[in-house]
Amino acid sequence: MMDKVSRYIVISEETYTDETGQRLRLVYATRTARVMPVLPRVAAALLADDVRSVPDVLLPGLRQAEVIVPAGEDELTAMVTRNRVAASDPSIVQFILLPATYCNMGCAYCGQEHLRGGLSPDHRNKVRARVLRAIRRDTTQEIKVDWFGAEPMMGFAAIRDLAPDFVQAADEVSVKYSSTMVTNGSLLTKRKLDILVGVCRVGNFDITLDGPPDVHDVHRPLKSGQGSFWKIVSTIREALDDPGYQRVNFDFRTNVDIHNQDRLAEYFDLMADLGFARPNVTFSIARVRPWGNDVSAIELSAMEFAERELAWLDTIRRRGLSFSAVPKVAKQVTCPAVRLSGELISGTGNVFSCTDHPLVPEGERDHALGHIADPGLPLFRPAGEFDGWHDEVLAGKSGCRACVFYPTCGGACPKAWREGNPPCPSYKFNIQGRLGYLAAQAGLRPAEKGSSGEASQE
Numbered sequence: 001m002m003d004k005v006s007r008y009i010v011i012s013e014e015t016y017t018d019e020t021g022q023r024l025r026l027v028y029a030t031r032t033a034r035v036m037p038v039l040p041r042v043a044a045a046l047l048a049d050d051v052r053s054v055p056d057v058l059l060p061g062l063r064q065a066e067v068i069v070p071a072g073e074d075e076l077t078a079m080v081t082r083n084r085v086a087a088s089d090p091s092i093v094q095f096i097l098l099p100a101t102y103c104n105m106g107c108a109y110c111g112q113e114h115l116r117g118g119l120s121p122d123h124r125n126k127v128r129a130r131v132l133r134a135i136r137r138d139t140t141q142e143i144k145v146d147w148f149g150a151e152p153m154m155g156f157a158a159i160r161d162l163a164p165d166f167v168q169a170a171d172e173v174s175v176k177y178s179s180t181m182v183t184n185g186s187l188l189t190k191r192k193l194d195i196l197v198g199v200c201r202v203g204n205f206d207i208t209l210d211g212p213p214d215v216h217d218v219h220r221p222l223k224s225g226q227g228s229f230w231k232i233v234s235t236i237r238e239a240l241d242d243p244g245y246q247r248v249n250f251d252f253r254t255n256v257d258i259h260n261q262d263r264l265a266e267y268f269d270l271m272a273d274l275g276f277a278r279p280n281v282t283f284s285i286a287r288v289r290p291w292g293n294d295v296s297a298i299e300l301s302a303m304e305f306a307e308r309e310l311a312w313l314d315t316i317r318r319r320g321l322s323f324s325a326v327p328k329v330a331k332q333v334t335c336p337a338v339r340l341s342g343e344l345i346s347g348t349g350n351v352f353s354c355t356d357h358p359l360v361p362e363g364e365r366d367h368a369l370g371h372i373a374d375p376g377l378p379l380f381r382p383a384g385e386f387d388g389w390h391d392e393v394l395a396g397k398s399g400c401r402a403c404v405f406y407p408t409c410g411g412a413c414p415k416a417w418r419e420g421n422p423p424c425p426s427y428k429f430n431i432q433g434r435l436g437y438l439a440a441q442a443g444l445r446p447a448e449k450g451s452s453g454e455a456s457q458e
């Protein structure tokens with residue numbers, strides 16, 4: 001069988017040495033999201049698309065990582081087909097539920113409009129019936145139920161009511177159940193966390209902290225005028241000390257704009273001092289982006305952000321905090337908006353495919369695909385505006401067709417591309433620095449340059 005070097009690899013420009021003095025470069029294979037060290041002459045052969053110069057003994061491993069692929073394969077079509085199949089896989093179902101229409105925070109960069117008032121019992125029962133029906137379908141093997149906002153903890157009573165029914169039904173028919181909550185964290189208490197984890201089986205919490213206390217409390221102000229940093233941090237810290245939380249994951253996300261960009265290193269130092277260097281606590285950093293609103297006055301450019309991020313990663317690594325430098329799994333389903341067996345149900349009862357639409361006035365008005373009270377609502381949402389995303393990639397309507405990161409990124413956000421606002425993740429712009437971060441984590445050091453030829457160093 002003839003082989004070729006995949007178009008979906010990135011090779012470190014830097015050469016490193018391990019503790020024995022062996023010179024190595026890193027290869028990131030985006031089809032499989034695997035990183036591996038190779039000798040410099042192997043890296044050179046891969047860069048030259050010269051499979052014959054790769055030692056035979058390495059070929060099986062490189063094929064398995066899809067660094068080397070069949071010569072006749074159209075890789076773009078193969079990756080788009082892989083993702084298209086995953087997005088329409090009926091065995092994996094995802095519901096994103098907004099159990100409230102109100103948020104107790106008033107972040108300047110949020111595009112949602114929050115309305116007071118709980119969900120009616122009728123709405124709640126209709127949501128329950130839809131999710132239970134999906135769990136009990138013959139084809140369903142796995143269900144993800146994600147609690148999203150506004151602030152989902154404003155709807156804690158609804159979660160407490162609905163989730164145990166979902167968990168029980170999933171167990172009865174041996175469907176794998178997983179659940180994530182995206183929350184501002186301010187309404188969490190240890191008692192409520194115990195219920196969410198133990199009774200509602202929420203296993204992942206995505207919590208936003210925008211910097212050290214004085215920054216966070218201004219960047220993400222409570223509508224009451226009070227701060228929330230210390231309340232959030234002490235609640236999660238208490239949970240982490242409970243052995244029952246070892247398999248519960250907490251991700252602290254920081255949204256960065258011009259107001260907090262200079263305080264992130266200090267924030268990571270503080271979080272390390274507070275004891276958050278743990279395997280089940282991860283940190284992520286995101287650029288503030290438009291969300292049905294105009295953030296042009298405060299957002300950083302993609303390049304500015306990517307450059308600054310490498311300095312933040314240095315602090316994160318030095319302090320032993322967990323951060324995913326490059327995706328470790330390929331992204332086969334770009335986002336909820338392209339998944340066919342799933343939907344998002346807003347606190348208003350409107351059904352959507354895209355998480356940017358609920359509670360944003362224009363989204364609720366113009367982009368709802370149906371309403372929970374519609375008697376003719378199909379099993380999953382009606383056709384959505386991003387269902388044709390895979391064809392758009394093939395047709396080159398975004399930068400993704402030619403991008404080496406398509407297999408790990410999937411195109412990030414079809415909506416942003418549609419709006420002319422490329423959503424490329426920062427690793428597209430600072431991948432070399434991130435490979436350096438991984439090398440440092442693995443104990444590799446940059447090799448001294450120019451002392452001798454690489455070919456003789458192997």
Ligand code: SF4
Nearest residue numbers: 335354355356413415
């Ligand atoms: S299209 Fe963009 S905003 Fe909508 S769900 Fe996908 S990633 Fe989120």
Ligand code: SF4
Nearest residue numbers: 400403406409411424
């Ligand atoms: S969104 Fe950007 S990084 Fe992701 S696949 Fe498309 S062009 Fe590449």
